[in-house]
Amino acid sequence: MNTLFIGKNFIHLKEVDSTNSFASGLLSEQAPEGTVISADWQSAGKGQRNAVWKSNAGCNLMLSVILYPRFLSPQKTFDLNRMVSLSVWETVHHFLPDRSVNIKWPNDILVDGKKIAGILLENQLEASRVRSAVAGIGMNVLQKEFPDGFKRRPTSVSLESSKTIKRETIRDFLFERMERNYLKLRSGQMASIDKNYLHALYRYQEDADYRIGGHVYKGRIIGVERSGRLALEIDQKLKYFTIKEVEFCP
């Protein structure tokens, strides 16, 4: 692994409730920036919108990275989502070059419309800056069978690739990309991250259906605000939505 700080302090646990919760517990001890907590199995893995993240034991990537992005104001926390999503996207895209890999706003990673990875960022804010952040990443790598009941069909690297790719190889690549993108963010090169995020964005500038307030509308994604709201054009008007306000129809 060729990084300066991401993954240098690496804690691997056989079993934990949630790597994000474990990492949050280390913040009070001032764990070094880039500390990674990874696990073979989580008994209470956390997903977005209070969902549960379930994953078979020992075959996928479940990890949390500790960051101290004190250079960011609380209004710009979505920059972190963009940076982490792009890093995970670059990783999946690298190992599945023949597939259509996309970031589904705000930060799911899809392969041909199926979910391969999810991200849960938990930020600790001060009045004028982000004190710390825990970037939790779950990626399906070796799992080949999934239970029913997912909103979006899951997939994994093994299901999408004819090659056998080790979890460690993918993990190390992810750390390198994340470090590169984090350093870009820290040095103010957000425009480049933003451009790449949009390039990878699922249904960007395509017509599709969205469920908003109980109704289905035809809309077109025009962009993503700095604050993270989705900019949709509906009936030739530009409207902005938070994650709670809009749902992608299949």
Ligand code: BTN
């Ligand atoms: C989602 O798509 O809903 C986000 C899923 C995030 C799951 C990862 S697995 C490692 C880390 N620890 C957690 O408890 N959640 C994240």
